[in-house]
Amino acid sequence: MLKRVIQTQPQVSPLKPQISNHEGTEEAHPELPSKRVSSMGELQLPDLAAEDTFVTVFHLNKKRKKVSISEFERAADKRLFQNQAQSTLDNTTLFRSLRMSVGSLMAPDTVEKRGLLRRPRNRKAIDMEAFEGGVEQNMLKSNAQNYLVDSQSASGIRTTMMTSDAEIVLNNTELFVQPQLNERSQNKLSALEPQLSHSKTPAQRSKISDAAQDTARPEGLVSGVGTDEGRTQRHSENSGLDQEHIDRMAPVSPGTPANQQEDQQDYSQQSNPVEQVSVHEEEVAGSAEHSASAGYSEHLEKELAEEAELQITAAQDSRDKTDTAPSAGGGLAEGSVGPHVSPGAEHETAKGVGAGSLDRHSDALSSSEKSGMNPLEEDDEQDVLEDQAIMLDLDDPEEEPAEDESEHPESQEVKNFESEVRQCRLDLEETAMGSSQQRREVSMKTPAFVRAAAHNPLLSAPRDEKPAAPKSPVQLLKPKEVPGRSGTSQRKPREPQIARSLIKEVFSYFVKMPVTREAFKIVEKCSEKYFKQLSSDLEAYTNHAGRKTVEMADVEMLMRRQGLVTDKMPLNVLIERHLPLEYRRLLIPVAVSGNKVIP
Amino acid sequence: QRKMRRTVPRSTLRKIIKKYKPQLRLAANADLLVHLNFLLFLHRLAEEARTNAFENKSKIIKPEHTISAAKVL
Numbered sequence: 318m319l320k321r322v323i324q325t326q327p328q329v330s331p332l333k334p335q336i337s338n339h340e341g342t343e344e345a346h347p348e349l350p351s352k353r354v355s356s357m358g359e360l361q362l363p364d365l366a367a368e369d370t371f372v373t374v375f376h377l378n379k380k381r382k383k384v385s386i387s388e389f390e391r392a393a394d395k396r397l398f399q400n401q402a403q404s405t406l407d408n409t410t411l412f413r414s415l416r417m418s419v420g421s422l423m424a425p426d427t428v429e430k431r432g433l434l435r436r437p438r439n440r441k442a443i444d445m446e447a448f449e450g451g452v453e454q455n456m457l458k459s460n461a462q463n464y465l466v467d468s469q470s471a472s473g474i475r476t477t478m479m480t481s482d483a484e485i486v487l488n489n490t491e492l493f494v495q496p497q498l499n500e501r502s503q504n505k506l507s508a509l510e511p512q513l514s515h516s517k518t519p520a521q522r523s524k525i526s527d528a529a530q531d532t533a534r535p536e537g538l539v540s541g542v543g544t545d546e547g548r549t550q551r552h553s554e555n556s557g558l559d560q561e562h563i564d565r566m567a568p569v570s571p572g573t574p575a576n577q578q579e580d581q582q583d584y585s586q587q588s589n590p591v592e593q594v595s596v597h598e599e600e601v602a603g604s605a606e607h608s609a610s611a612g613y614s615e616h617l618e619k620e621l622a623e624e625a626e627l628q629i630t631a632a633q634d635s636r637d638k639t640d641t642a643p644s645a646g647g648g649l650a651e652g653s654v655g656p657h658v659s660p661g662a663e664h665e666t667a668k669g670v671g672a673g674s675l676d677r678h679s680d681a682l683s684s685s686e687k688s689g690m691n692p693l694e695e696d697d698e699q700d701v702l703e704d705q706a707i708m709l710d711l712d713d714p715e716e717e718p719a720e721d722e723s724e725h726p727e728s729q730e731v732k733n734f735e736s737e738v739r740q741c742r743l744d745l746e747e748t749a750m751g752s753s754q755q756r757r758e759v760s761m762k763t764p765a766f767v768r769a770a771a772h773n774p775l776l777s778a779p780r781d782e783k784p785a786a787p788k789s790p791v792q793l794l795k796p797k798e799v800p801g802r803s804g805t806s807q808r809k810p811r812e813p814q815i816a817r818s819l820i821k822e823v824f825s826y827f828v829k830m831p832v833t834r835e836a837f838k839i840v841e842k843c844s845e846k847y848f849k850q851l852s853s854d855l856e857a858y859t860n861h862a863g864r865k866t867v868e869m870a871d872v873e874m875l876m877r878r879q880g881l882v883t884d885k886m887p888l889n890v891l892i893e894r895h896l897p898l899e900y901r902r903l904l905i906p907v908a909v910s911g912n913k914v915i916p
Numbered sequence: 917q918r919k920m921r922r923t924v925p926r927s928t929l930r931k932i933i934k935k936y937k938p939q940l941r942l943a944a945n946a947d948l949l950v951h952l953n954f955l956l957f958l959h960r961l962a963e964e965a966r967t968n969a970f971e972n973k974s975k976i977i978k979p980e981h982t983i984s985a986a987k988v989l
Contacts, residue, residue: 813931815954819921823955827962828977830969835979840961843986847957851950852936859940866941872949881956895955897922900948 455880820844851875869904924951957989964988 824840825832832840858871876882881891892904929947933940964985969977
């Protein structure tokens with residue numbers, strides 16, 4: 318600061334003062350700040366007079382320090398821009414120690430420019446608010462950009478956006494609309510709608526899916542981390558919507574870890590075939606965490622592109638799959654390039670044997686997608702069914718040999734009926750994701766399905782699927798829930814919630830104004846959403862680092878992204894401000910209290 | 917100034933994260949940082965809501981102030 322003042326003042330002879338200033342600062346470095354001022358004063362003869370006034374005025378204008386400092390900084394910055402090299406050194410060292418002297422230095426400026434003082438003052442207040450608003454926007458943009466940057470491929474972004482959009486569409490149609498959507502999701506929505514409107518001929522879709530797959534494949538092949546990343550990134554993208562979606566489904570089907578699986582079934586019940594297709598895919602995409610389904614998603618994309626029925630869902634699917642593509646093993650992708658459904662599917666099945674659970678998911682998806690298609694596709698569907706039956710057989714040996722035999726005859730029965738096969742897929746999916754016991758239960762149930770739906774012709778299969786479908790999830794649910802319930806029908810939700818009193822206290826303290834009850838409820842909802850997003854963000858960061866445990870560095874990275882931690886605002890400062898002493902001690906290994914430092 | 921809460925709900929935090937991401941684990945003191953993050957989030961929300969209320973010339977935080985604040989964040 319001092320440097321700036323001194324340097325800005327004498328514009329007549331820039332060189333000399335610079336040299337003297339430089340020397341002065343270098344000498345003064347080890348000295349105390351007060352000495353520094355004096356030494357600098359000594360060195361710069363032309364400025365002596367000015368400095369004297371500085372010193373004298375120092376005592377008078379203590380109040381104006383804060384305002385004038387910033388003012389002065391601004392003015393000084395402009396002028397100093399040319400003489401930057403030296404000033405940088407000075408600023409860092411001077412700033413902390415010489416605030417007082419800076420105040421004094423400010424004095425002459427204030428004395429000279431008192432007339433201008435008022436305007437800058439008011440301006441500053443406004444600027445701060447605008448600045449904060451701008452910061453918020455920048456944060457949003459940077460967060461959005463960060464998310465964009467994070468995802469490994471542009472198609473991945475598109476898929477996530479598409480899926481979120483699709484989910485939103487689905488949400489609106491099926492369940493009550495939540496009043497608050499994440500702004501990010503809204504932005505994505507608005508960005509997506511033009512994309513949606515442009516979609517797409519099957520050729521384009523296949524092109525996109527191909528391109529995406531090609532790009533995604535090598536990435537997927539490279540590292541397993543990439544897979545998690547793709548998934549989690551997608552999740553982080555979809556976080557608000559996905560989880561809202563899933564959470565909404567949770568009350569429908571009692572919450573268990575297998576929620577998502579149940580949700581899939583619920584979706585199959587409630588949604589139209591069209592929605593069902595995309596929903597299933599999204600669910601599968603959502604559940605991709607549990608199992609990698611990318612290879613077969615690609616497989617499915619191919620089929621979709623060829624059949625070219627529903628633009629939106631197909632487009633969503635392709636993007637979904639491309640997004641999950643990075644997470645899959647690459648082998649399947651190559652197999653999925655087959656031109657026709659049946660031969661292609663066969664090829665794919667043959668090649669995809671090694672993928673294990675992937676097959677099942679893709680089958681389920683393909684079957685569900687098929688259901689969404691018009692009944693015109695019967696032939697293809699039958700072929701697919703056969704293929705899927707084959708795939709079932711192929712899949713079994715990989716997973717558990719014991720079940721192969723049980724499933725094999727069932728699958729053969731199922732061959733002729735789309736819906737049952739689809740249900741099988743869903744069930745298999747569930748079981749693949751869940752425990753093996755569940756799987757056995759499901760496989761036991763498939764014959765019931767087969768017989769129940771035996772009479773239904775293919776054409777009405779989609780409709781029949783719905784009545785058939787409710788049976789399965791209900792049947793499935795009961796055995797799942799009973800063992801965990803100990804006989805009583807009473808639920809023990811005990812959902813973990815942040816204590817309301819804590820939220821109230823913190824919020825009231827920060828806001829410094831009385832808060833209505835309704836407003837407070839909104840704050841609570843926001844905090845819930847916040848935690849959801851936070852957890853998915855943390856998961857993304859942790860997976861990005863190849864770890865499974867969230868570390869301090871991950872949380873710090875999160876805060877950095879949010880703009881809370883900057884180069885000017887280190888983490889420890891925040892810790893010291895907001896956390897009580899005991900925790901401070903835990904987090905900061907060195908500092909214990911105030912000024913004491915205990916190594 | 918005020919009587920600060922001395923204990924933060926560490927176990928509740930862990931349960932919440934487990935609820936959303938059961939496969940994710942937390943390091944030893946990471947939940948404190950998460951709590952810090954939460955406090956700062958509330959801080960930002962509160963500031964934004966306060967600004968909105970000021971612009972409305974109201975002395976009380978109303979739900980619409982909070983909603984618009986949440987949309988900004």
